[in-house]
Amino acid sequence: MDDLRPADPARRRFLLLAAGGALALGGGAFAALRSTGDEAEGSGGDGASGGRRLIIGVHADLTGPLSAAGRAQERGVRLAVDRFNSLDGRPFRLAVKVLDDQGDPIRSVRVAEEFAHDPEVVAVIGPTSDEAAGAALSAYDEAVMPVLTVSALHTTFPRRADASFFQAVPSYASLAVPVVNRLLLRSGADRLGVLIDRSGGQAAHQSGYSASRLTPRLTAGTAHPRVVPAGTTAFGPVVTDLLPHRSDALFYAGDAAGAARVARILADRSHAGPRMAQHTVMGPEFLELAGAAADGWEFVAPFTDATAPAAATFTAAHRKRFGAAPAAWSAEAYDVAGLVARELATLAEAAVREASAGVTPSGDGLPDRSALTAAIAAARYEGVSRSYAFDDERRQLVGRDAHLYRVEDRSLRYLGPAPEPKS
Known part of the structure; x- marks a missing residue:
């Protein structure tokens, strides 16, 4: 496929950045951040081959009892997507799709089903609450959708068959x-x-x-x-x-x-x-x-603060983008969205190498949910708030950084x- 030809210099720079962890926030890497049109409803190309797009969903409580946390997480994901889309030579564009479950478990199921049925959505950040997360798991599991929650701390979420639910936060x-x-x-x-x-x-x-x-x-x-x-x-x-x-x-x-x-x-x-x-x-x-x-x-x-030294660059970027310091849970959502973006980039790099070797990629050559789930499960990631890795048995966060x-x-x-x- 033309989209998977050997990388040109710009794409090679992107792949080196992705492989080296530059999608994680740190040092001067964030200086290249620029605001982008990241709404999932947007259209058109932005320099990626064929204008190809992948969507990260945000399953959040935006108008219910945990709306402050939900809004903070939405902003964190948007910053991570901005960061990804600012890199030269990326093989696809990321976009954000946000759905509000209003803190209601019944509505949470409908939100999960909508994300699960959207073929462009490759991963979801959320849900916000314990109850909303528990209600949504079945729909996400059936779709093998990678789901990473940063604020649902329930100690014993049920184990799912495809193990695509990642509890990226210490439990109670x-x-x-x-x-x-x-x-x-x-x-x-x-x-x-x-x-x-x-x-x-x-x-x-x-x-x-x-x-x-x-x-x-x-x-x-x-x-x-x-x-x-x-x-x-x-x-x-x-x-x-x-x-x-x-x-x-x-x-x-x-x-x-x-x-x-x-x-x-x-x-x-x-x-x-x-x-x-x-x-x-x-x-x-x-x-x-x-x-x-x-x-x-x-x-x-389980969340860091805007005044934390490790969050200084992130806080400055958040102020520039949204005109205010980040609230609780924003940095954590930024972290896991950056983890997703890095693993997507790594999978894209592997597809480019296979194409260079004459191997015909499956589908359209873009990473799919199953491959991304496996990649996240094996990943180790240094974020603003903590280090991220997941156990093999329940996909719970390894460690208890607080x-x-x-x-x-x-x-x-x-x-x-x-x-x-x-x-």
């Missing part, structure tokens, strides 16, 4: 490791009170249960879990039971309203021990409801990567 259970490490190993406390508030749903249950279970495995301390019903407003007695000493540590797994009530109780009692809530509590609601009592609370989160935040003067401050245990 994985995040419990740096939580326990921070609360006990670094503080000298030997008792951890774990308050599981059912108002936080499955995320609270999995986070709190994991922290309680892992405490005796990771430390010489003891965990004391308590579960309260959804809607609980009187936390005084349970806090007294959990924290008999002023130096005891507390991990709250629940919602922002409950965390604020607990924070005010601890402040009234001048509690001196370390206290932390799960990352789902982070945000304006907790800060407003807790007021000054929020100061000193910490969070282990980020630490603390409230100071009623504002969230990024402290850096969450520390790993010494042993």
Whole structure:
């Protein structure tokens, strides 16, 4: 095929960049970024042979309860596609197609089916929530669609036959490791009170249960879990039971309203021990409801911050493109979209080599979903937020890289990567 002739100098430069990992954000590579028309509905060529196009889908909650996260992820994917399309000699153009599931599992199924039936869509970033991800898996699995979520942390998504679902984020259970490490190993406390508030749903249950279970495995301390019903407003007695000493540590797994009530109780009692809530509590609601009592609370989160040194170049590019600093989850979406783009480029390079050797490519010579799934499964990728690799059994993220935040003067401050245990 003419499209797969031996690479000209521009294409060779592209292939060298792709093979060398330049599609990952780093150093001065991002300086060449330019804004492109990346809507999937667009048409026409842009220098790629025949105007060939592949689409990365964004399956997101754009108008529901997690709309801020969904919008941030959409922006991260768009930046990654901009980066790819700015490279000379690329063998195809990437575009973005965005569909809103409104945070509704039923609508999530319809979104997945639309992406699955679109032959130009080679991979999907999302869904945003645990519930939306679980609902969509069957439709994506049947289509062997590579799906990479950066914000669905459910610990036990069902295993799929074609293993094309990649959980590119630490699970709630994985995040419990740096939580326990921070609360006990670094503080000298030997008792951890774990308050599981059912108002936080499955995320609270999995986070709190994991922290309680892992405490005796990771430390010489003891965990004391308590579960309260959804809607609980009187936390005084349970806090007294959990924290008999002023130096005891507390991990709250629940919602922002409950965390604020607990924070005010601890402040009234001048509690001196370390206290932390799960990352789902982070945000304006907790800060407003807790007021000054929020100061000193910490969070282990699976997303990086715009002020992180490793995110400096990404943050500058985001400001240039969107006029604002990136929000939580944007860098992670950028990372996995860059991983997809790199693997697509590598597969295209292999097709060019086969064509040069006289091998007739299958189909139109563009990477297909099955090949991309296999490539992602074997990949290792250094992103802005973390390193990415996936286990063979469940396609879960290898490692538990996380980020630490603390409230100071009623504002969230990024402290850096969450520390790993010494042993």
